[in-house]
Amino acid sequence: MYVAVKGGERAIDNAHRWLEDERRGDRKVTDLSVDQIKTQLSLSIAKVMAEGSLFDPELASLAIKQARGDLIEAIFLIRAYRTTLPRFGVGQPINTDKMIAKRRISATFKDIPGGQLLGPTFDYTHRLLDFKLLADGSIDEFEPGKDTEQMFQHVTQFLNNEGIIETEETSSSEAESPDLTRQPLEIPANRALRLQALTRSDEGFLLGMAYSTQRGFGRNHPFVGELRIGLISVEFEIPEIGFNIEIAEIEISECETVNQFLGSKTHPPKFTRGYGFVFGQSERKAISMALVDRALRWKELGEVSDGAPAQDEEFVLYHGDNIQATGFVEHIKLPHYVDFQAELELIRKIRKTAFEAKKG
């Protein structure tokens, strides 16, 4: 018996109450605090802040809790909140030379002034489950040495003394940074806009794109010139008082790649660069971003494109945003029965015509 579909509203309310219940889980277990998430899941927070385009560890922690650990859902919560915030203006350009780094490595030189600083890295750990953590989480405190309180010159600057690596120039059109969140994306995009899109792109998407360049789809021969992670200050000029004040100190990951370049009709052979910059400790993404940035630069360097996906600005920029992607991919679970009905009628009609033609 067909019952007219009524009660959608009650169904939605019940679904959401059930969701809340499942989020809380077994009441015998202590409720997870936002502080615990903030201090112990900092790499999840880095991802939520980077892809949510909002540096706020507290809100990122709240979003992760509310989203039951689904990071894309958490990013979505942050984006929806971020869009309601007023924009006061544009901060001063960040100078990463002034970073207080807790990690800083170069793969292009054995040693570098200031030294290689591994910092808190998973690198060289043996990936064996640590069953001690099942029972007891107590860990001795670690006191980093004095190395971690200094600033480092960028490694690529050493190469520059020879003029063997391209210099980054700030063109006047890029000095005024575009804002992807306030203007519709238009292709072709300048590098500033591309980098902005890449830094908030999905980590997994960028990782796959970067990987594809290493396997030959737009190969660009990268070396990690430098990877650094640490704190930098953000300054904002207050016109009324006429100078810059520090408004925040944020943790970022920065990766500069040095890429082989054979030269072209317009450019003599020299090393070129790829650049990655991400909120928090997110070096996988910073490296991926640098590879994809370099791949997208073929046109301005006078290279010939292989037609590889990672070299295709329209492809990369339109498909890297995980909030757009998840919404649209998942929207096919919404009712589509009107369209399906239209297709049904059409196929029935075409089949009928075909059968009649066969008989006739």
Place this chain on the structure above:
Amino acid sequence: MSNSEEDFNFAYLDEQTKRMIRRALIKALCIPGYQVPFASREMPMPYGWGTGGVQVTAACLQETDVLKVIDQGSDDTTNAVSIRKFFERVAGVKTTENTGKASVIQTRHRIPEQVLSEDQILVYQVPIPEPLRFLEPRETETRVMHALEEYGLMHVKLYEDISINGEISTAYAYPVKVNDRYIMDPSPTPKFDNPKMNFCPAIQLFGAGREQRIYAVPPYTKVISLDFEDYPFEASRAEKTCEICGATNTYLDEVVIDDKGTRMFSCSDSDYCNSQKS
């Protein structure tokens, strides 16, 4: 979500954003069928779930408006309920299921059966605004094709349909030409609804949030479904009668009512069906 209404500006968006959207809407109305880029905002519902329509509705709503929201022709489908509740909460406007009483109607996948009037606005939710998208995936290319009115590719596609299947095999989102100039995607409405767009007295606005496009058809504008002289457009529907109200001229849902696969047909437009019953 436990914030109270006071936390939001009227209709959620801030006034500056609304102004930006209204500018895009006015431009869209001035160039019927042209896709105007706009700085679509992130909304508290997912992309692909009506964010474009919601932003257009938010930019149009005034406190005296009466809003109707439908999805698949019905006011009670879950996403329609969700969007209607959203506006009840953030705008506090009156809502209705009665097509004739609404001043703004937001829709997904249908145009109401009742003829709309001059004092109504119909807001469509649009997933892919570009009618040429599945023939040419690049936005940079399709924008040039529109600018040059270079629509040969579309006609070739329709012709190939006929040569393979004996007819144009597009059942929904059937392309139209607006005001003798732009080819436009009517959103994924069944082609049965296409003729309702032609010289419609109401304002028709289209919002595609994820794709950051707005387009429009002003009142009483020519909207023609693409076809060939020897293969004229046909607004098809299931050749059945609504088993609830007896209508023979409406778009029908086909519902499976038992495990044997027995079917029943009833109006997709629930408000229209109710009005015919009584």
